[in-house]
Amino acid sequence: MNHVAVLGAGSWGTALAVLWQELRPTLWDHDARRAESIRRSRRSERFLPGVALPSAVSVLGDVAEAIQDADIVVLAPPSQALRQMARQLAALPDWRDDVPVVTATKGLEVDSGKRTSQVLAEELPQAPALLASLVGPSHAEEVARGVPTSVVLAGPDVQRLQPLQETLSTATFRIYTNDDVLGVELAVSMKNVIAIAAGISDGLGFGDNTKGALLTRGLAEMTRLGIAMGARPETFSGLAGLGDLVTTSISRHSRNRNLGEQIGAGISLREVTRRAEHVAEGVRTTRAALELARVHDVELPIAQQVHDILFADKNPRDAIRDLMLRAPKSEVTSSQKGAP
């Protein structure tokens, strides 16, 4: 394996192409005119400002050309565009199901609550020879500038992931494998909801004490839903759970935390959405997660408060107060119930 195609030239796809420059990546942008502009300027000021694209990265506007010689195809669209991208691939006359497909997309599909691997299973005509999810605490901006980063590659058979793990690892980008695909995909989606709550706390002027407590209860809430759905609790203590939750909840790069901070400061969701270049995944995931919680009969108190703030005009300060007052009084009892 020595050539990788990255489909989707947003922040994350562009950062991955920069990271993997030694694999002579192709980077596909569905907007052919923008692909042309990036190809010429070697910059993507909209999605990855300040980073120069190495000459080894080929930016293409034609998806068939982008995957033509690929030994690995990496899908990096926004999560709500994944189904559309899969359909486009399936319709290609020369789409080959013997090429490993790695999805680098987080988030649940909003209408269906489906995870990325489920969406692909539905849309690709045949299951690819190898299908894996690459996720974890990895802000695009930091990966592009070589900050030490550890991520998870999830697939049903860890043995078969090893060649991908070796090819896609670099000195600063360490890949761990995990066979709990459900847990990994759910954790990285759900963490965006908790990150919105962490941002709301920031916007209200609260502090690190509040954030430590919110993340503790947030991880417990994510884990509870995961267990109810059949995931392994250890996955939530790992990089896709705890790791990504911490990174997203403390980072000024995080769209979800930033959205929460604006909401906490009193700006409406409508106004935040109007201003934003990118839509924060966690807004949609909040609804999808609560629907999953209903189906699996699990309580998600933080997700519920985030929902009520975003969609029912609840005052953020009241929501945090309700969360604190609602809290059970013993960690012992609560840990038996899966809380706090």
Place this chain on the structure above:
Amino acid sequence: MNHVAVLGAGSWGTALAVLWQELRPTLWDHDARRAESIRRSRRSERFLPGVALPSAVSVLGDVAEAIQDADIVVLAPPSQALRQMARQLAALPDWRDDVPVVTATKGLEVDSGKRTSQVLAEELPQAPALLASLVGPSHAEEVARGVPTSVVLAGPDVQRLQPLQETLSTATFRIYTNDDVLGVELAVSMKNVIAIAAGISDGLGFGDNTKGALLTRGLAEMTRLGIAMGARPETFSGLAGLGDLVTTSISRHSRNRNLGEQIGAGISLREVTRRAEHVAEGVRTTRAALELARVHDVELPIAQQVHDILFADKNPRDAIRDLMLRAPKSEVTSSQKGAP
């Protein structure tokens, strides 16, 4: 219960006295001259700058006077001064073992590796009627200004903690109980070591991705030691473990993170210690934790690297690199082993 004595007028003791002003607290400073100065100025510029002491707080330089009418005695000295404080109490002619004692001190005793409840059991002539540890994600500066905070009150019998829990809780300071005293005391000590590592990463200019991965592996390492010593793993996922780890590792208030940041920026431990007003607990805890790890035959890779940086002049960048390269390649295998 309506009167509380807080012994130790450092940052934490002073913040607790401010928090509990409705309980008409006495605040004891072992330095009688400083007590006099704080009493007059109503300020502790050294330990809690910018915060005015409410008039309900009585600052005293005489310990017998401070505990005279107390219904609850709270010990808030630096951890290495706890044994000395306990001896002083035991020597008082009117020390009463029917008063509940709450320790609000974190950290292991450096020579013995002993936890706070162990030190008190050795030094007080009789076990107090009720002995509990109050710890968790609670920076003094934030508690003093009413930032929403959740903490743990740990004691062997959760039922008996309830009156304390009710008396010491406020609208912004929520107390959860937990009967895993060993786990709680170990978690809040060990987290300072990981916070030093997080600070070192900051000092090296690394980012949120690195911190997310470090905290994930750090919590696994703390949990591993706890399980080997007989603590409950859930305690480490709770406020005293994950919560305090997050708060300490992201905060500019944290002495341990700040020390790490200076070390990561190339300043020697000797120089950092010379400049500091307070000694960071984690420096001593690193040695105590590694000794416990040796006794219980557990590996603590992050604590070991922090040790080598602090005490053996290891280059911080090499240490982070060694940590990343050392990393096992599968989360599945590693979670079975208790890593990453």
